[in-house]
Amino acid sequence: MYAPARHDEITGIVNYLDQQLTAIRSAAFGLTEEQARQTPCRSALSIGGIIKHAAQGLRGAVPRLTSDVVERPLDAEAYAAYADGFVVRDDETVAGTIDDFDKARAELLALLTSIDPAADAMAPPAPWEGIVDARPIHARYYLLHLVEEYARHAGHADIVREQIDGVAVPALVLTLAGAPANDFFRPYEPAPGTLLA
Secondary structure, eight states, X not given: OOOOOOOOHHHHHHHHHHHHHHHHHHXXXXXXXXXXXXXXXXXXXXXXXXXXXXXXXXXXXXXXXXXXXXXXXXXXXXXXXXXXTTOOOTTOOHHHHHHHHHHHHHHHHHXXXXXXTTSEEEEOOBGGGTBOSOEXXXXXXXXXXHHHHHHHHHHHHHHHHHHHHSOOHHHHHHHHTTOOXXXXXXXXXXXXXXXXX
């Protein structure tokens, strides 16, 4: 949890973003590879797929914040690559996806500490929103979008995880953080050999 503190703006944004990324990653704790690939809801989302998609987004955030290059709108090929980011393929492992997520997360969080939220940046086209041209923004706009995006996916991961085994992600986050048992929380005990155990 990002505890209340008097931080500057970028530190607050980084900590809120990191809190959401922690929740996404923690959703895999104690699952088998097979469980992390399950899609127990009506959508095609799995824990492994959410983690893979999050890593894809983290890697994409670095060039958006460090260059003036604006991505082209999604065509069929680009959309297929985007959609593939939600699926852990047969030639991939969820454990490998978590490693990729960890690397992308560390790279982005290290970069964000040096970002001025008021710096100029460009938002790429978003044709699904009716925006077909790149638009000038402040970095703050994109940074807050990252918090929003990963909070949404942390919620997805929580729902998917609860459908798999009834365990809520906040309990997994607290367990991984080493929180002691109290009147409101009992640490989760993963089976040996499961993810992140």
